[in-house]
Amino acid sequence: MRNILLTCCVLFSIVCLQNCFATPNGFYLGAGGGFARSNIGANDTIPKATSVDNSAAGYKADAGYQWNHYFATEINYIYFGRVHYTSLNPAANGSVNTQAVLADIVGIIPFDEDFSFQAKLGAFYASRNRSKSLVFNPNHNHGSEGGLDFGLGFQYNFIPELALSVNYDQLIRSPDDSLISLNLTYYFNAFCPNLIQCNQSNAKSDFNYGKMP
Secondary structure, three states: OHHHHHHHHHHHHHHHHHHOOOOOOOEEEEEEEEEEEOOOOHHHEOOOOOEEEOEEEEEEEEEEEEOOOOEEEEEEEEEEEEEEEEOOOHHHOEEEEEEEEEEEEEEEEEOOOOEEEEEEEEEEEEEEEEOOOOOEOOOOOOOOEEEEEEEEEEEEEEEOOEEEEEEEEEEOOOOOOEEEEEEEEEEHHHOOOOHHHHHHHHHHHHHHHHHOO
16 A cells, blocks of 8 residues: 555656646645544553543645646645553553555535635555554554545635635544644645636636726
8 A cells, every 4th residue: 555655646746747837837735733533442452441532633734736626636644643541550551643644636616706615535554653551452453554535625715825724534444533624725826726716817807908008
């Protein structure tokens, strides 16, 4: 799975470089943070934990290329926070943090001049770092692994270059972590990500141009 994800990232970079001079520059960068949750439970450690705090603050960063008003590809890094374990044996107390790299295809549906809906699907590779004191139950695999992911989001464009969005990202298979986040995205070279907004802007430009002597 790691090789598949690496191949997707390389192909994504090559295609972007081949098209960035032939089409409007749709490169964008984004970052955000919010509420992360893990599927790790009390039965996943030896000895069994008496309590597990499996929700934490998380954050993400993404880079992508919007090919047109309905389609984009992007790469994400997500930190899903730290899960804390408490056991009757103090020596077994500890924590686990999860981070993942995702390569996704994004579908975009513009609602009006400001709002749009986004849905994405792709592949991820996740890694987990745990305290040395923690011993996982062998029946529960919580090491590094990959799988599929999906995401949903609503975006509001303040201006063509800057957008605010609320996103939900979910790893479909183990480790099944998720993140609900508030994000800011910057589009380079004033690429207009919203089709309706672009059409209205172009219409205004044509009207003003027609009034010029």
